Amino acid sequence: MLHDTIAHALNQQILLEGQSSHTYLTMAVWAETQGFDGVAEFLYAHSEEEREHMLKLMRFVNERGGIAQVPTVEAGPTEYGGLKEVFESILAHETKVTESINHVVDVCLQAKDYTTHHFMQWYVSEQIEEEGLARRILDKLALAGNDQGALYLFDRDILSFQTPAQGSHAG
Numbered sequence: 001m002l003h004d005t006i007a008h009a010l011n012q013q014i015l016l017e018g019q020s021s022h023t024y025l026t027m028a029v030w031a032e033t034q035g036f037d038g039v040a041e042f043l044y045a046h047s048e049e050e051r052e053h054m055l056k057l058m059r060f061v062n063e064r065g066g067i068a069q070v071p072t073v074e075a076g077p078t079e080y081g082g083l084k085e086v087f088e089s090i091l092a093h094e095t096k097v098t099e100s101i102n103h104v105v106d107v108c109l110q111a112k113d114y115t116t117h118h119f120m121q122w123y124v125s126e127q128i129e130e131e132g133l134a135r136r137i138l139d140k141l142a143l144a145g146n147d148q149g150a151l152y153l154f155d156r157d158i159l160s161f162q163t164p165a166q167g168s169h170a171g
């Protein structure tokens, strides 16, 4: 049975993962309508991954005797000044998600809930990858600068920037 403080922390994380999914979705729409088809593909796929992260948490809460709350997600920004701004927002968002996961882990340790602590380790590893990927992409964008040809290649190649583990480990 989940302690109330753990259930609350997990439901907060469910909300944040839902917001992540929604944020990536709005970014995907922006990218698609700007002609960045590769980036849009990347972001649509990432939105799905975030939904899986949310569902994995919801199923865990329910399995452990809690009640998962279906989050109400607020609309995020729909306009971006360019790809750099999109990926800077992603890195800032993922850094916030990492802090939140660390908070959940901390609450688990305080409550001596080692089962949930163990479950959360998957999210700890996931965040290392997500922040790392956002940084790698920002490095590539810095190299491309405002060169339209380089941005064309960036858009064409972005799906190959993911680590082999990505896209196959949720669930």
Ligand code: OFO
Residues within 6 Å of the ligand: 017, 020, 049, 050, 053, 093, 094, 097, 126, 127, 130
């Ligand atoms: Fe769920 O990993 Fe990003 O936010």
